Amino acid sequence: MSSFRRRIQRILELYKFNSFENLLQKLSLGNQEFFHEFLSEITVNVTEMFRDPTFWIELREKILPELFSLNTNISIWHAGCSSGEEVVSMAIVLREMGMLDRARIVATDIDSAILKKAREASYSMKNMELNTKNYETAKGTQELSQYFEEKAGRALMDKTLIKDVMFREHNLVSGSAFSKFDLVLCRNVMIYFNQSLQNQVLKVFHESLFKNSYLAVGSKESLIWCEIANKFAVVNNEEKIYKKIKD
Amino acid sequence: MRFFKIEQDYKAIVIGGSAGSFQVISKILGQLPGDFETPILMCLHRLRHVRHGFVEALNIKSSISIQEPYDKEPIRKGKFYLAPANYHLNVELGNTFALSTEELVNNSRPAIDLMFQSAAYAFRQRLVGILLSGANRDGAQGMKAIHEKGGLTVVQDPSDCLIDTMPSAALNITPIDHVLNVDDIIDFLLSLDRKVKQNRI
Numbered sequence A: 001m002s003s004f005r006r007r008i009q010r011i012l013e014l015y016k017f018n019s020f021e022n023l024l025q026k027l028s029l030g031n032q033e034f035f036h037e038f039l040s041e042i043t044v045n046v047t048e049m050f051r052d053p054t055f056w057i058e059l060r061e062k063i064l065p066e067l068f069s070l071n072t073n074i075s076i077w078h079a080g081c082s083s084g085e086e087v088v089s090m091a092i093v094l095r096e097m098g099m100l101d102r103a104r105i106v107a108t109d110i111d112s113a114i115l116k117k118a119r120e121a122s123y124s125m126k127n128m129e130l131n132t133k134n135y136e137t138a139k140g141t142q143e144l145s146q147y148f149e150e151k152a153g154r155a156l157m158d159k160t161l162i163k164d165v166m167f168r169e170h171n172l173v174s175g176s177a178f179s180k181f182d183l184v185l186c187r188n189v190m191i192y193f194n195q196s197l198q199n200q201v202l203k204v205f206h207e208s209l210f211k212n213s214y215l216a217v218g219s220k221e222s223l224i225w226c227e228i229a230n231k232f233a234v235v236n237n238e239e240k241i242y243k244k245i246k247d
Numbered sequence B: 001m002r003f004f005k006i007e008q009d010y011k012a013i014v015i016g017g018s019a020g021s022f023q024v025i026s027k028i029l030g031q032l033p034g035d036f037e038t039p040i041l042m043c044l045h046r047l048r049h050v051r052h053g054f055v056e057a058l059n060i061k062s063s064i065s066i067q068e069p070y071d072k073e074p075i076r077k078g079k080f081y082l083a084p085a086n087y088h089l090n091v092e093l094g095n096t097f098a099l100s101t102e103e104l105v106n107n108s109r110p111a112i113d114l115m116f117q118s119a120a121y122a123f124r125q126r127l128v129g130i131l132l133s134g135a136n137r138d139g140a141q142g143m144k145a146i147h148e149k150g151g152l153t154v155v156q157d158p159s160d161c162l163i164d165t166m167p168s169a170a171l172n173i174t175p176i177d178h179v180l181n182v183d184d185i186i187d188f189l190l191s192l193d194r195k196v197k198q199n200r201i
């Protein structure tokens, strides 16, 4: 709620509304364009490539090899993918494992403007120093610079990495399960939900996962306060990787 | 030993610090009893991309083991908490934490201002804010918020600080109840704890 309050305050200042009621009124007029702008402003899109490098090591060395040893093809869902850095990171890991062709990747977000950025996969060069450092700590086998071209202060990512990724608008709160996955990543998204929304969204993930497949949340998120936590087992507590153990 | 008269029944103590505050906070935490009751919530500027090591270093001296809370974790009596790397730590109504990855504030994530403001909103007059040594202005707005909600404000005496920018910034924009050196901050916290324990009996 604190974060939500600050976001609302920002929007009131940005659009020069003199009260919250004014904002609500404007929203209730049903202007789609304004609604999308509002969504873009209210959501927090801060992200980076290979965020929490040790998490990516765990994926590369344990989770993904196990999934590929059991299945010819696997499916991955990035829920709340923001501008796509997490998706690009996954594609790079898969390519370095020689498995990119064997993964079906779906990436969703509520914010259509940020999805557009994810599809473009063009990032400010300012962020690439951190991204590169993360990539190296995450035991990338190449140089991150191999995967992008620098142009006018932007890093244009190699588009073949994400050519098969399906980017879709999807609201985790009102939306339902739409497919089944072997691995769902929903990192640093549920921190913006209260406990009852978290419960609800966890049910959607539960429904979207095959039995014995994986759910990863942010390093400081925990499922233990969620209603259906007992349907999941902790696989790696440090990296917050869970396994669905019960239907 | 100095004695402080404590007027309120406080629900939490928030402490902010930056450059030059590590030794100070370490000393404070080492002098508090192992059954110190009021939860202490700390926001200290730290390397944004180093998840480990900091809390372990603080724990060497601390009488109560410090935790980096998870999102939606309840705030409990008798516990010490530290804002984790690369997240803002918020206090919510209903006595829980919430984390967020919003933009840097005062060049920091975690930002002291955000933690203090959210705690002031949740605990109102039943909050103590303590701001220690530091080289930027983070925390000043937070102290102002605590004062405005009727909470108690304490800064480390600028002349006692390695770098006094942070407490001085707070002193410039808001009334501060106590300006104390480290030993007095410790005595203040001990007085507060004694009061809590007396009230229980």
Ligand SMILES: C[S@@+](CC[C@H](N)C(=O)[O-])C[C@H]1O[C@@H](n2cnc3c(N)ncnc32)[C@H](O)[C@@H]1O
Residues within 6 Å of the ligand: A043, A044, A045, A046, A047, A048, A051, A079, A080, A081, A082, A083, A086, A108, A109, A110, A111, A114, A170, A171, A172, A173, A186, A187, A188, A189, A192, A218, B101
């Ligand atoms: C902080 S980003 C996380 C990006 C990435 N997963 C990471 O950990 O770096 C949070 C994203 O969640 C999205 N989001 C927030 N609420 C959502 C909802 N109800 N449904 C789908 N996405 C949502 C936001 O638009 C934002 O892009």
